[in-house]
Amino acid sequence: MTASAAPPRGPMGYTLLATDPATGARRGRLQTAHGAVETPVFMPVGTQATVKTLEPRDLAAAGSTILLCNTYHLYLRPGHALIEDLGGLHRFMGWDRAILTDSGGYQVLSLAELRRIDEDGVAFRSHLDGSRHVLTPEKVMEIQLALGADILMALDECPPHDADAAYHRASMERTLRWAARCRAAHPSDEPALFGIVQGGTLPDLRARSAEETRRIGFSGYALGGLGIGEGPAAMYATVESATAFLPADAPRYLMGVGTPQDLLECIARGVDMFDCVLPTRNGRNGTLFTSTGRLNIKRAVHARDERPPDADCACYTCRNFSRAYLRHLYVSGEILGLRLNTIHNLHYYLDLMRQARQAIEAGGFPAWKDATLARMRVEPTTPQHAQETRTDD
């Protein structure tokens, strides 16, 4: 009787706890070897085994339960073998909650030199020292297992959003073959392995990619190739159409997205997991996210402003410092400013997700979403520069 009372569990212990009756929004829970992850969730980006400027205790204080780390960067420096020898990534960086690693494919295509894609995988030269490397589906499984991630990502290609349809189709088909090879190399759900749906903004390609990736069978499904310049309308439409082909009992992860508005719109379209460099990178650029929109701390108007960045925010920065002080730190080139801005922005993103989860549970998600977006008066929509949503930080 006790067992039957528990909600059904999908792969990797994903539990769908509630669905919003009016939208596609879902409230779920992902069980990992490093704790439970309540979804919808935002994953801070810890590119080089650190979320820039922050310590693990800062992430815990902000309520973070899962981080994304970048396989490409850690493979090149300090190397997955070194991290494995030292007990794995969790121990290396002092983080005892969950970690998702990407496959490295995206960074190879955006950062590395002399890259070449063929059926086997991607060959490239390191952006650090010019050394030659090849990442294959099998190799990226080996690297991510050595790192000790809780969630591994299959190798995929993320073509430019404006590639022609023929390229999108050929690339998507190859990504499917790579997905099958990743699955064969790691035929287990412990740690979890997620497949990645590609296909640009072409509905038929996305549908085929989703169906075939689902047929291979993964613990979760990611949407790749979005938030890279296609614009919010195309992104939202693609997310909405693609999630319809994904199983309800597995988590859906929209890679590299996005603004607060993007998160809310895509939660409404059935997405459970997000990662993005926006809160951390913008923090270091002096842009703070607040409940009433973005705030550029560099502006002279803040020079004598005693108010915290966001009067509604309970983060360490807002509880202790004024806009005037944060502006002083920024214009003086002080590292502390980058850190205090980052603490605030991550708290903002994670609190937004907390509120979204509560709203779904309470059955008031659409009203909460509309009210929250209405308050962000000056919040722009999806950034149109790929730079802003690069998936490493």
Added chain:
Amino acid sequence: MTASAAPPRGPMGYTLLATDPATGARRGRLQTAHGAVETPVFMPVGTQATVKTLEPRDLAAAGSTILLCNTYHLYLRPGHALIEDLGGLHRFMGWDRAILTDSGGYQVLSLAELRRIDEDGVAFRSHLDGSRHVLTPEKVMEIQLALGADILMALDECPPHDADAAYHRASMERTLRWAARCRAAHPSDEPALFGIVQGGTLPDLRARSAEETRRIGFSGYALGGLGIGEGPAAMYATVESATAFLPADAPRYLMGVGTPQDLLECIARGVDMFDCVLPTRNGRNGTLFTSTGRLNIKRAVHARDERPPDADCACYTCRNFSRAYLRHLYVSGEILGLRLNTIHNLHYYLDLMRQARQAIEAGGFPAWKDATLARMRVEPTTPQHAQETRTDD
């Protein structure tokens, strides 16, 4: 009866609690409007209203009870009037313990352009924007009072250590006249005002400077113009001879010094207060102070070393991270590395002072000092580069 049981209090509530019978080491307490400061004390340097990379809570965790902030920098940016309007420096930077501000004279002479010293004060151009400014004894009192410091410093000139005797004498005499003008501009002990003894390494000049500064009368007495290349033997000898002319019931402050060894040697010669950029600047350069000497975290030998920087250290960095991780952060250019190194180094310096205070109280200072220095096998003596002991960070 209760009153007579308390030790006698000097100016500014300085209480001499114990003296070491074998050396000049003193255990004391300074009462300020922002709490008690147990001496000997090391003051972290918060140049631009922040100890670089650290938050007030980090400084409190390390046991810091007093910071030094730089008048020159804060005068130029964001300006003392702005800080005063926002409630003073404590509130601006979120620090509720004591603050000592320097006079700005040292930075004018080391950083500013087109500087010119005359009887009235120092004229210079800002290193930030080339704007013209004049700092006089009266002006530096006005600035420091506006900032709201607990301890103000008189304006002085710090000549190069190898200036000729005639220059040293003329400069020292002018510093005496400036000291009298500072005292006249601020004839109160609330906040406290310290005079500065100059005179290079020339014993007769130091003696006259100390006697005349004492005659003017201050809440405390600083030794300036040391740790700027004269070498440890000359510095220690000068400190020893100068403190002999200073009153026992007032604190003595050795400005801009120094290495852990310098601190111990100068405590033994009667110094109560120190400030130096070494722990913070070296942290950002990848040099860690440990109980067995300095450790260069950049070295390849640390790449796979699971040990903390210092097994005897209880700081956040040593409790949570390996040398391997700190090296990875450093070589990867991660801000977190600069911060974790700084947390460790300041903890080391403040803990060294805690141990010194305990040793003086327990009557075992000489033995503790010898044992501590013997453990620092690779610890070099006073840095011979003025860069390393600049008093702003």
